[in-house]
Amino acid sequence: MSLQIASISQNCKALRLPSVGAQFASLAEEAAQHKHSHLHYLEALLQSEMEDRERRSIELRMKEAHLPRIKTLEEFDFAQSPHIPAARIRALAEGGYLERAEPVLLVGDPGTGKSHLATGLAIAACRQRKRVRFTTAAALVNQLVEAQREQSLSRMLARWSRVELIVIDEVGYVPLAEVAAELLFQVIAERAEKAAIIVTTNLPFSEWPQVFTNARLCKAVLDRLPDQAHIIETGSESYRFRRTLRKKAKE
Known part of the structure; x- marks a missing residue:
């Protein structure tokens, strides 16, 4: 199992899927505990990656904006x-x-x-x-x-x-x-x-x-x-x- 996890982590890094690499093991365990389907697990994994990319994109936009301070x-x-x-x-x-x-x-x-x-x-x-x-x-x-x-x-x-x-x-x-x-x-x-x-x-x-x-x-x-x-x-x-x-x- 450890070799499999290492292989998935390496593939995620190569494919530039950092959130998938960080979350796949814990989400797989959660899916098994709640008896979620494979499609449910895949959806949760991809959603995690999308949310992480959205967050990083916004952080980059705010950095490039040169805001004097963060005031929402x-x-x-x-x-x-x-x-x-x-x-x-x-x-x-x-x-x-x-x-x-x-x-x-x-x-x-x-x-x-x-x-x-x-x-x-x-x-x-x-x-x-x-x-x-x-x-x-x-x-x-x-x-x-x-x-x-x-x-x-x-x-x-x-x-x-x-x-x-x-x-x-x-x-x-x-x-x-x-x-x-x-x-x-x-x-x-x-x-x-x-x-x-x-x-x-x-x-x-x-x-x-x-x-x-x-x-x-x-x-x-x-x-x-x-x-x-x-x-x-x-x-x-x-x-x-x-x-x-x-x-x-x-x-």
């Missing part, structure tokens, strides 16, 4: 932020906006949960096996400027275009030089009606000229980004501050 929508306390439309957020998490290539704009003051919600939606997209990338506006602009300097901008823009969901966090925290604003606009314009984008910002649209100081460019951004967008206002009262107070109250 399940962890967001909507009861403490009743002005945020929980039903709309949960509907977005189902992924329809990804298929329709619709933007999602999270607008509100610092600490109101914008980044948490954006991260939660990004994780939901990873669970649906979408290619996701999370970045801040400043980091993205720095990458684009560096690529332009190294004459590799076209390749970088092509890589970003293949991502099914881009999350650009913290738009509006730092004014952009005209060249940087034009490069960011290229990324946004390229995705219009082609692929989804999530943007978080602390500025109402009326104040975006502070970021895109070129009036023509600002008008072009506002013409493309809010069009067909899901605009979620997170308000002005700090979710982060209230959460800190609750933690201290429990200590």
Whole structure:
């Protein structure tokens, strides 16, 4: 029997079936105890492999997304932020906006949960096996400027275009030089009606000229980004501050 187990384990390794290799013996014993049929045993074994592959695929998607931290929508306390439309957020998490290539704009003051919600939606997209990338506006602009300097901008823009969901966090925290604003606009314009984008910002649209100081460019951004967008206002009262107070109250 030990030789047979060793042979099966070796074959599973060669066929790249790690879950089958890890589970076949214990599932066989369980099937014998409960007098399950061979087909029932095979189904359980293959199901185990499928679930393991799904888990590893999601883990890879989340790693490639470069999420700053793992914050799911399940962890967001909507009861403490009743002005945020929980039903709309949960509907977005189902992924329809990804298929329709619709933007999602999270607008509100610092600490109101914008980044948490954006991260939660990004994780939901990873669970649906979408290619996701999370970045801040400043980091993205720095990458684009560096690529332009190294004459590799076209390749970088092509890589970003293949991502099914881009999350650009913290738009509006730092004014952009005209060249940087034009490069960011290229990324946004390229995705219009082609692929989804999530943007978080602390500025109402009326104040975006502070970021895109070129009036023509600002008008072009506002013409493309809010069009067909899901605009979620997170308000002005700090979710982060209230959460800190609750933690201290429990200590």
